[in-house]
Amino acid sequence: MSAGRSSRVPPARQRGFTLLEVIIAFAVLALALTLLLGTLSGSAREVRASADAGRAALHAQSLLDQVGVGEALSPGSRDGEFEDGRYRWHLRIDPYVDPTMRTRDTIEPGAARLMLLALDVEWGDGGPRQSLQLQTLRLSQPDAFGGGSF
Template identity: 65%
Template sequence: MPGPKSGSGRRFNGASRADGIIAGRAGGSWQRGYTLIEVLVAFAVLALALTLLLGTLSGASRQVRWSADAGRAALHAESLLAQTGVGEVLQPGRRDGEFEAGRYRWTLEVAPYQDPARPSPATVDPFAPRLLQLRLLVTWGDGGPRENLVVDSLRLVPQDLTQGVVP
């Protein structure tokens, strides 16, 4: 029983394999392979997958860098707060400086702590120690919006009798 004829007058018997490749016999020879469209679609899918993978890896490396920078900023802040008030009398005011040749900049503000539940100043013992609030701001980053870390702390300091009573 003869098969269907192609436009060129040659016989074509098509057979389908389990892997999706169509094999056919035209003019006595077997032809196997992928069409140009199938190859182009495969390359497009591969390019899309690689683009997504590289985007994910780029985002992950950016997060690792930010995490390392934030960790170093936290270590610098902890170190600076540990040294504050050691060997010197802690006084209200503002100081600033930098770490690692300017990569990290810091500002320390020291002010008397105002407790909303604190009794009126007339009932406070003038010789009692006082609380000071420390606010440390550490900033870093290249251009654009900078990253920052804010650390608040309280310190109990003795009353400075040479400068009078501070409420």
């Protein structure tokens, strides 16, 4: 070795991330988190909508179970609400007319007859409201004292 020469090896270039790479990584992370949070909030909305629909179905079933208990059904309509107005309902009772019958048979007074119960339940604040429509048939026994209400 000569005295004038140094035995130094050029310093190795340090490896790392450039500023541009770090910025791109943060942008990709932010986009992924935005998509994830959007999915989670959408799922939470769906769970709430499902819970509301389930509660509406339970209220509707409860109301239909009470209609005509202990008294004869008579045609008419009724409105009401559940849970302090959160769910609103409209019940319509009409005599059932069989669509397959070509001629209308006369029904004897005092005979039992089928009644069509149509229940509409609505809920939701502002925007498009959610609704549930149920229909069922009930056999209406005539009231011994003539007439009756639901």
